Amino acid sequence: MDHIAGFGDTSGHFAAISARGMERDNEELPPLNECSEPRSEIVRALLGGVPRLFALIRDEGDDKPAMRVIALGVSLPHGGAATVGMDGHGFGRWGSVQRAAFGLGCEYVWLGGA
Numbered sequence: 118m119d120h121i122a123g124f125g126d127t128s129g130h131f132a133a134i135s136a137r138g139m140e141r142d143n144e145e146l147p148p149l150n151e152c153s154e155p156r157s158e159i160v161r162a163l164l165g166g167v168p169r170l171f172a173l174i175r176d177e178g179d180d181k182p183a184m185r186v187i188a189l190g191v192s193l194p195h196g197g198a199a200t201v202g203m204d205g206h207g208f209g210r211w212g213s214v215q216r217a218a219f220g221l222g223c224e225y226v227w228l229g230g231a
Contacts, residue, residue, distance in 0.1 A: 186203060188217075198210075198212075
């Protein structure tokens, strides 16, 4: 499961949405105010993991190394990735972090922990 929806529901319930983002699962979940787990743990369980941040970098120096950050991205729990350019415009949905790097002629570097 990749996304959650329904926090604004008047019913107070939330539901999981599939990877395609259009099909709701039939599983009815308890109202958020009745959950004993912290919301972050509920979302982590719905997602099946935690997204990871990465940077796509490229050496654009001729004579000496001149690394440049080309894009920032997020690796999704299902294995896909999304990238956004340094100007803030999104420009890619990819099957994996490795495909994003290859497609843009870059190397990837993980940011932050785990």
